Amino acid sequence: MSCALVTGASRGLGRAIAVQLAIDHGLYILVNYSSNHEAAQETLAEIRAAGGDGVLLQFNVEVKSEVDAALNTWKEQNEDKHISVLVNNAGITRDGLFMWMPEKDWDDVMNTSAKGLFNVTQNAIQQMLRKRTGRIVNVASVSGMKGVAGQTNYSAAKGAIIAATKALAQEVAKRKITVNAVAPGFITSDMTKDLNEAELKPMIPMNRFGTAGEVAHLVSFLVSEKAAYITGEVININGGIYS
Structure with a gap:
């Protein structure tokens, strides 16, 4: 059975992507979360309400030993299943001017996005390489x-994801594994709830924030057979704010 692992799937973009992949592709969803068990349960409930199925998988993407322990245990217990789709969505913001930025705010953001991509992808890609097929979609940002x-x-972390996407795509293309990134602009989510939408909308040519569902549909397309010849790409989804 083909499975999709979505990191940071307890809410926001991750939840929307997890549900959409279950609906569009019938994938069994591995709902990764770090600490918010209740929110992750809500994601799984939405997947099941949509006719899909999945399981919760708790680990902190920043900690390689934790990632490997969780994924290896799941693989051992589910020999009839394999991860054919990986969405590296987990990310955090710790905004502030660089000159006053605490070292921890730099490290936490880099470790969640960039190191997290390394930790999760290095484990999950093993099955894709053996099966000679797979889809990896990394969530970057404008x-x-x-x-x-x-x-x-945050810009450094997401820029690292974009560069890693382009390099890894070249390494695994011969195994029919595609690696792409999506770069959302302002999307209505938990991450943007503190932003002044009325103030920011005039900066966006479409004059509105995007929705998590719109990003999820783009990810779903990149996972599909229709996107089999697209790899190493970064697709902007931002209402025209940066094209």
């Missing part, structure tokens, strides 16, 4: 494409 003042750490 911040990683153009840089955003007050987000030097």
